[in-house]
Amino acid sequence: MSSGSVPVITLDGPSGSGKGTVGQLLAQRLGWHFLDSGALYRAVALAVDRAGCTPQDAAGLGQIARGLVVQFLAQAQAPVRVLVDGEDVSDAIREEKISRLASQVAVLPEVRQALLDKQHALCQPPGLVADGRDMGTVVFPEATLKIFMTATPETRAERRHKQLKDKGLDVNLARLAEEIRARDARDAERGASPLKPADDAHVIDTSCLTVAQVVDRILDLLRDRRLGQGRPEG
Numbered sequence: 461m462s463s464g465s466v467p468v469i470t471l472d473g474p475s476g477s478g479k480g481t482v483g484q485l486l487a488q489r490l491g492w493h494f495l496d497s498g499a500l501y502r503a504v505a506l507a508v509d510r511a512g513c514t515p516q517d518a519a520g521l522g523q524i525a526r527g528l529v530v531q532f533l534a535q536a537q538a539p540v541r542v543l544v545d546g547e548d549v550s551d552a553i554r555e556e557k558i559s560r561l562a563s564q565v566a567v568l569p570e571v572r573q574a575l576l577d578k579q580h581a582l583c584q585p586p587g588l589v590a591d592g593r594d595m596g597t598v599v600f601p602e603a604t605l606k607i608f609m610t611a612t613p614e615t616r617a618e619r620r621h622k623q624l625k626d627k628g629l630d631v632n633l634a635r636l637a638e639e640i641r642a643r644d645a646r647d648a649e650r651g652a653s654p655l656k657p658a659d660d661a662h663v664i665d666t667s668c669l670t671v672a673q674v675v676d677r678i679l680d681l682l683r684d685r686r687l688g689q690g691r692p693e694g
């Protein structure tokens with residue numbers, strides 16, 4: 461499916477690369493919609509956990525995914541809230557247990573297929589910033605601008621550690637780094653929509669960049685693209 465006349469910026473990359481923060485800021489600056497596709501996989505994981513299903517029941521999980529009604533509520537200066545069937549699950553879907561389960565349900569083609577229509581439906585005027593793993597490769601292959609964001613596993617573990625610490629949670633840094641490596645490997649090695657840059661994606665390593673620098677770089681690329689001068693880098 462093409463994104464048609466609606467402009468789309470895809471932001472793909474591993475967790476902790478800064479996609480979520482950058483994507484929400486970018487959507488605010490442009491006045492566009494924001495799709496956090498990871499939240500959709502997390503919402504499926506939460507529903508699966510609550511239903512007591514095993515991650516191996518592919519058909520059952522596909523059915524759960526198809527039945528979910530997910531809404532994103534944008535808020536000024538605060539992270540987007542995620543509602544599932546009207547319930548605010550923004551915090552519940554970020555728990556470590558659900559993060560692990562999300563990465564397991566995301567390997568199932570049945571789940572990925574069920575979430576495709578929900579992602580396409582969010583592509584509305586005046587534009588969409590789509591954050592995930594396969595936004596530029598599978599979900600919006602005709603996007604206006606494709607970005608692949610990376611950062612070293614150590615940087616990503618430190619960012620996650622800080623986030624959790626700010627929430628009053630004391631988590632072991634080395635264990636976090638280990639979990640990040642395991643999740644990366646599962647996301648990159650799976651058969652269905654593995655994590656990889658689209659051929660025409662611009663690769664940005666955010667390890668030594670601030671959020672504002674990344675947003676400005678993407679806005680520059682968008683300007684170039686609209687002037688017809690965009691060239692994939694990296």
Ligand code: DC
Pocket residue numbers: 475497498499501502559562563564566591592593594595643647
């Ligand atoms: O970005 P995140 O950490 O919230 O994503 C949660 C999980 O969902 C993660 O294991 C990767 C997976 N995911 C995916 O497979 N495809 C996407 N488009 C987005 C996330």
